[in-house]
Amino acid sequence: MLYILGKSFVGLFYPNLCEACGNSLVGAEQVLCTACRYNIPKTNYWETDNNPVAQSFWGRVGVDKACSYFFFNKGSNYRKLLHKLKYRGQKEIGFTLGRYFGQELKNKSWCNGIDMLVPVPLHPKNLHKRGYNQSECIAQGMAGVLELAVITGNLIKRTHTESQTQKGRLERWQNVSKVFAVINPQIFEGKHILLIDDTMTTGATLEACAQALLSSCNCKVSVATLAYAPL
Numbered sequence: 001m002l003y004i005l006g007k008s009f010v011g012l013f014y015p016n017l018c019e020a021c022g023n024s025l026v027g028a029e030q031v032l033c034t035a036c037r038y039n040i041p042k043t044n045y046w047e048t049d050n051n052p053v054a055q056s057f058w059g060r061v062g063v064d065k066a067c068s069y070f071f072f073n074k075g076s077n078y079r080k081l082l083h084k085l086k087y088r089g090q091k092e093i094g095f096t097l098g099r100y101f102g103q104e105l106k107n108k109s110w111c112n113g114i115d116m117l118v119p120v121p122l123h124p125k126n127l128h129k130r131g132y133n134q135s136e137c138i139a140q141g142m143a144g145v146l147e148l149a150v151i152t153g154n155l156i157k158r159t160h161t162e163s164q165t166q167k168g169r170l171e172r173w174q175n176v177s178k179v180f181a182v183i184n185p186q187i188f189e190g191k192h193i194l195l196i197d198d199t200m201t202t203g204a205t206l207e208a209c210a211q212a213l214l215s216s217c218n219c220k221v222s223v224a225t226l227a228y229a230p231l
């Protein structure tokens with residue numbers, strides 16, 4: 001009760017704003033205003049199996065299917081959403097966009113056959129520093145709509161990788177390979193796992209996660225990311 005009072009009291013002075021365009025949110029709007037929600041630059045890749053996200057894993061690792069929610073265009077308002085989710089502590093962006101994404105996938109029965117959602121893990125040091133895993137927030141939002149469990153703590157990140165931003169594709173791959181491991185393979189045995197990440201760029205991290213899963217147990221792996229930002 002106190003919390004609710006406190007929130008509406010604060011709301012009198014600091015109205016909630018759309019995280020993309022900055023306009024005031026009205027009614028039941030959360031995170032995005034109706035216009036920004038409507039204008040999300042969706043990939044619609046969940047309608048095509050041979051989409052560019054899925055194709056980027058071909059010849060690298062056996063991913064069953066893959067898609068992303070929206071394009072991560074330079075200078076776009078939607079780019080800010082990812083930044084706020086990752087670096088400004090705005091976890092609700094992950095939960096809300098995860099729900100919207102989950103709804104799109106549900107409408108097309110894209111997740112039929114998927115048993116569980118597994119967010120790409122952070123190294124414990126980074127998790128401690130940030131206080132949360134942004135991919136887990138997205139997965140939690142999706143899980144509510146898709147009625148699937150989110151499994152954390154079984155796929156883990158072992159070593160602290162250097163910053164990836166200045167590296168080429170091969171270097172990135174060498175940097176991330178073998179850093180992911182499965183603690184208890186029994187949990188994933190015979191399951192179809194949907195790996196969740198915030199952004200698909202080269203796919204090197206997702207590839208390394210999929211390799212760790214496929215080499216540790218008999219499972220199937222698919223991939224879903226919120227944003228798609230091809231290099």
Ligand SMILES: [Zn+2]
Pocket residue numbers: 018019020021022023032033034035036037
């Ligand atoms: Zn807006």
